[in-house]
Amino acid sequence: MHQSNTSNRARLLISCPDQPGIVASVSKYLHENKANIVQSDQYSTDPEGGMFFMRIEFDLPSFEETYYTILQQFPAVAEQFDMSWRLEQERKTKKMAIFVSKEDHCLLELLWKWRSGELEVDIPVVISNHPDLKDIVESYGITFFHIPVTKETKPDAEQKAKEVLDSYGVDFIVLARYMQILSSDFVQAFRHKVINIHHSFLPAFIGANPYKKAFERGVKLIGATAHYITDDLDEGPIIEQEILRVNHRYSAEDLKIAGRNVEKIALARAVDWHINDKILVHENKTLVFN
Amino acid sequence: MHQSNTSNRARLLISCPDQPGIVASVSKYLHENKANIVQSDQYSTDPEGGMFFMRIEFDLPSFEETYYTILQQFPAVAEQFDMSWRLEQERKTKKMAIFVSKEDHCLLELLWKWRSGELEVDIPVVISNHPDLKDIVESYGITFFHIPVTKETKPDAEQKAKEVLDSYGVDFIVLARYMQILSSDFVQAFRHKVINIHHSFLPAFIGANPYKKAFERGVKLIGATAHYITDDLDEGPIIEQEILRVNHRYSAEDLKIAGRNVEKIALARAVDWHINDKILVHENKTLVFN
Amino acid sequence: MHQSNTSNRARLLISCPDQPGIVASVSKYLHENKANIVQSDQYSTDPEGGMFFMRIEFDLPSFEETYYTILQQFPAVAEQFDMSWRLEQERKTKKMAIFVSKEDHCLLELLWKWRSGELEVDIPVVISNHPDLKDIVESYGITFFHIPVTKETKPDAEQKAKEVLDSYGVDFIVLARYMQILSSDFVQAFRHKVINIHHSFLPAFIGANPYKKAFERGVKLIGATAHYITDDLDEGPIIEQEILRVNHRYSAEDLKIAGRNVEKIALARAVDWHINDKILVHENKTLVFN
Amino acid sequence: MHQSNTSNRARLLISCPDQPGIVASVSKYLHENKANIVQSDQYSTDPEGGMFFMRIEFDLPSFEETYYTILQQFPAVAEQFDMSWRLEQERKTKKMAIFVSKEDHCLLELLWKWRSGELEVDIPVVISNHPDLKDIVESYGITFFHIPVTKETKPDAEQKAKEVLDSYGVDFIVLARYMQILSSDFVQAFRHKVINIHHSFLPAFIGANPYKKAFERGVKLIGATAHYITDDLDEGPIIEQEILRVNHRYSAEDLKIAGRNVEKIALARAVDWHINDKILVHENKTLVFN
Structure with missing residues (x-):
């Protein structure tokens, strides 16, 4: 019973050392790629020298184009902040x-x-x-x-x-x-x-x-x-x-x-x-x- | 027993009609003003035509300078998205x-x-x-x-x-x-x-x-x-x-x-x-x- | 899937106006009929003029003999205290x-x-x-x-x-x-x-x-x-x-x-x-x- | 702030090896001593060879007479069933x-x-x-x-x-x-x-x-x-x-x-x-x- 899911929703999960500018960079990048952020959660164990965690859920109106673009280009953003990250798509049922x-x-x-x-x-x-x-x-x-x-x-x-x-x-x-x-x-x-x-x-x-x-x-x-x-x-x-x-x-x-x-x-x-x-x-x- | 609080933490609370770019604009603005986002929560009742709500908690290392700058300048950002908003400072005990x-x-x-x-x-x-x-x-x-x-x-x-x-x-x-x-x-x-x-x-x-x-x-x-x-x-x-x-x-x-x-x-x-x-x-x- | 249940357990449930001697009469009666009380709960809304409720769970070693004896004889006890009551047997699966x-x-x-x-x-x-x-x-x-x-x-x-x-x-x-x-x-x-x-x-x-x-x-x-x-x-x-x-x-x-x-x-x-x-x-x- | 408590309520707590007739004996004894049972709870770990526990709460209309009578006479009942027991009075605030x-x-x-x-x-x-x-x-x-x-x-x-x-x-x-x-x-x-x-x-x-x-x-x-x-x-x-x-x-x-x-x-x-x-x-x- 595989569900043929046409959702345009994607989720980005990030872990990295905390430092200023992470949210700004990520949300700017997503906005430039036409992502419409639906929900975002973040947590920092300590803004000074702690770890930063974020989960962003967003819709991609032109999913086929933008999803793979993000998948290819996001490593550049991630590298800047030494991120562990993964990108997930709701349409791919686990x-x-x-x-x-x-x-x-x-x-x-x-x-x-x-x-x-x-x-x-x-x-x-x-x-x-x-x-x-x-x-x-x-x-x-x-x-x-x-x-x-x-x-x-x-x-x-x-x-x-x-x-x-x-x-x-x-x-x-x-x-x-x-x-x-x-x-x-x-x-x-x-x-x-x-x-x-x-x-x-x-x-x-x-x-x-x-x-x-x-x-x-x-x-x-x-x-x-x-x-x-x-x-x-x-x-x-x-x-x-x-x-x-x-x-x-x-x-x-x-x-x-x-x-x-x-x-x-x-x-x-x-x-x-x-x-x-x-x-x-x-x-x-x-x-x-x- | 008034606590003399020297915390540099501030909180921004926002409600507005949802549309793309809100998180990007707000986080970019805060980053430019040296804010270090500690926690952020947001919720949208519906990305298409719904209401968007956000609470951002951030530290302002040079609090005295930047807090009042933000207070004066943020209305320009807010107007762009038709926001209701308020800025709170942790050092001002309620x-x-x-x-x-x-x-x-x-x-x-x-x-x-x-x-x-x-x-x-x-x-x-x-x-x-x-x-x-x-x-x-x-x-x-x-x-x-x-x-x-x-x-x-x-x-x-x-x-x-x-x-x-x-x-x-x-x-x-x-x-x-x-x-x-x-x-x-x-x-x-x-x-x-x-x-x-x-x-x-x-x-x-x-x-x-x-x-x-x-x-x-x-x-x-x-x-x-x-x-x-x-x-x-x-x-x-x-x-x-x-x-x-x-x-x-x-x-x-x-x-x-x-x-x-x-x-x-x-x-x-x-x-x-x-x-x-x-x-x-x-x-x-x-x-x-x- | 009817369970053939050979349990010897029975349950007596009682409601009546509260007055002294109810527990003594009931437990004496059950003891005389070889019942071994396993659990009993009772509650009175008010000892003076209130209602009394009791649930007694007991085993009847010679179930076939005693269960029906109780069923026939208990009305005499019940009448004395103006009881509503019912007797249930665990072996009769509902x-x-x-x-x-x-x-x-x-x-x-x-x-x-x-x-x-x-x-x-x-x-x-x-x-x-x-x-x-x-x-x-x-x-x-x-x-x-x-x-x-x-x-x-x-x-x-x-x-x-x-x-x-x-x-x-x-x-x-x-x-x-x-x-x-x-x-x-x-x-x-x-x-x-x-x-x-x-x-x-x-x-x-x-x-x-x-x-x-x-x-x-x-x-x-x-x-x-x-x-x-x-x-x-x-x-x-x-x-x-x-x-x-x-x-x-x-x-x-x-x-x-x-x-x-x-x-x-x-x-x-x-x-x-x-x-x-x-x-x-x-x-x-x-x-x-x- | 000692409360002068005129309650006529007493509580009897019992532990003993389980055997038939305990509830009947105790409740009969209490009834003969004019006790009006308000609440009673009991539990048996196993009717065959297990331990039996009971807590009975009762009112004694002529408290001064009957409470001390029970205190003196109950050991005879207790001995019969090898009970550990204690009698408590609500009027004696702990x-x-x-x-x-x-x-x-x-x-x-x-x-x-x-x-x-x-x-x-x-x-x-x-x-x-x-x-x-x-x-x-x-x-x-x-x-x-x-x-x-x-x-x-x-x-x-x-x-x-x-x-x-x-x-x-x-x-x-x-x-x-x-x-x-x-x-x-x-x-x-x-x-x-x-x-x-x-x-x-x-x-x-x-x-x-x-x-x-x-x-x-x-x-x-x-x-x-x-x-x-x-x-x-x-x-x-x-x-x-x-x-x-x-x-x-x-x-x-x-x-x-x-x-x-x-x-x-x-x-x-x-x-x-x-x-x-x-x-x-x-x-x-x-x-x-x-």
Whole structure:
């Protein structure tokens, strides 16, 4: 279900050392290229020697001409300010792969929001180390790949997954309760392009069985954390967190059920922001311009 | 306790019909005047024929020279785009008057946040139609004026209040549970400069006794709404709303107590945003750039 | 997918004028009948002349013998205290019908929670005035009835719906964004057995198009309200409310999307509580023992 | 400001191994002693071999006679079920001591809620290791003790504090941002009677400087945790937790300010529940019957 999108909207995301004149230069450049700025957000950690971040959303009335001109010419502006930058076009719908194991709540939340048009993304493929969710996925018209993973076959399995992702031109990956740890190589290949949902309010209850730990600790709120995957397990940049109030009547099982509901909310928001290029990563933190 | 503030920070707030080139022109102008943009937010209701809003925060290294230059010259830029605009300086701490009746929870929240430095504002005067809170106010070193109000004396009372406000150079007013309805004349004189806290989740329970009504309706959440006062009672632009979960065990009195806690939270946030020029009013709505 | 439930758990719900000795009499009676009380909640509006409410959950080790004994004998206890009461058994899974129109978000939330075991209920039938959701419903193995409704055919349509509900032995109905107003006769026939989700934070924005109204009013929080249907449209006893923070960037359409997410959360909670007999209705309010 | 309280209300709190007949026996006993049960909550971790907890609130029309009768006779009932229990009377207002250092936000929240009648408690004394808050405390008519603490003088300081607490008949202690670690001896002497507010969402950010750690981790929600003090620092039974949403614009200082606001909310709720005997502690968890 690829949406043929004729939007003329583009987004420019910038990170650079702060100094005077950045906004003026960028907005002057865009104006000269007929861009009509719709929204712009910026943030400076410190005007004196800090880092500057900007996200500009603009319409290009003659998209075909100007978009590629900007793509070619903007490096000159960027160089002047030592910028990291990327230019994104709304008409190029991103391709998202979902990795799952056996639990379906996060998967189904994403599929429902995708089908309802809430998430403007293409989902060409779902990959799982278990066959359980095949029928559900295929009922949405999405290709399902069962790639089993054992300790021994992990490198092969990841290689196979990469091939699938390549063949579908996947832009980013969502781990929707995928219970495998990805290798460093895999993570490096998709830097800041793998979103995970951790079933706890990080940094509390890092690691396995967070709901059991939360139950034993007697917490009064449980949470979930959506974050980008890095080499440090559960330590990647946090994108979104959500919580739910609980009480002593919740068994460990009840906490798990309650947890599912916050997991899917936090994950869906993070995915939405990623799709709309609202997230900038700096060191181990995110800036979310929403 | 006037803070002698040597900040070089200024804020420019703009509303105008949207059209290409606004950001470029404004940022170019500011850059030419040595402004170092720290933060900027903008929003367009519709790039084609909609309204455009912008808030820019910037540092002026040679404040004394450039601030007044901008103040004098910016009208030329503004005229070009048919802008409503205002320029604010952080070093000029705003003067806030608080109007109260007998209840002290909102008053004390503001006073505490003021004394702790959380609200960067001057509070030269508190005005009340009752004498009850005199001692508390004076214990904070703030002048207290008791101006009784009856139906007959209302015009005189408002006149007297205006004189007090003038003599202290008050910039804006907070109605911290002031139970009187201000006249249209008074409201006009302080347009978008009177913040009220309404003890309900507007537009539910408009008017008097909202907690009693909430009790009778059996709501599961109660709320409070901070808004600018306009001629339409309880209908002015909403700045902030907050809620609290309640249940069947709450009596009407319990709801009132719970309500106090959301009232003070919502009001304090609204005041903070007003102080920091984060609020733009358009028609009957606010844009809060926070 | 009827669950063959062998639970020995029962629930007794009681409302009566408060007076001394109620708890003692009831718990003594249950103990004599070998009931093992697992949980009990009670509430009195006023020990002097108020109303008393109780919900007791208990296990009956010899269920077959004792359950029906209690059912037959308890009226004697109840009469003594002028009680309204009902006895429910966990092993008798309730039968829920869902009424929908075209929007699927509330329906799918309920179906997913049902399939995942989160909602312990049977869903024999979905009824709709539109054919749109037929395939989705049937893919869950649930019978779908398309019963069109026009102003003229409404009595016939309701009659037909009643026949369907009867033939499936339906215990209660959920209006999951069913956009029709039910007749007084229908509502009376299912008193406190029809749960509706209203797409606003009642009593704000009663009636149609609440998100448009919320947009125009510029609210900072939007909400949804699950309530039992009564003859007074949107005025029935509130079961649950939920809210979500929004801001000036939300278009009327964005508010609608955000609204869907609070609607499904509030509705699913209300349904869960109804299934587990956690709700008592008194006059126009609910007591939720959760 | 001791309130002369003539309430006839008492509260019985019970923990014991679960078994059939507990509720029946207790409610029968209370009924025979003319108690009129107003509210009762109970919870069983597992009807088969689990623990049973109950909180009963009741009025005793002839309080003077029956209260002491129950106090003397109830041990016979308790013994039968191997109960831990305590009987509390609402007319005996609890005496609370507050320990502070230099920060006043939690202290002032408690004082304000006390003066407004929201917290029905006596506050005879505030103890601090710094003199800074003396004037504020005394302005509320409360005695302030400055007891400095160094590593060397800690045993003496705690001894002195104990003497003060004894002389005022203090029932429980609130650490309102008291930055000292209490000795094991002191903690044992006030088991489950010292409430602390930890400035983070435990178990995240255990230990010092949680806001700095939260800033570095880039969390999207910050929290605070009210808990009983035990020998394990920051590991005592959690009473209440609260959170606030933050974003990348919050500096470490902003997080600290935001944190204050959640700290005072969580602490005030925990204190309110403790005052009203709504908390039962079992192993390292609390049951809050609210």
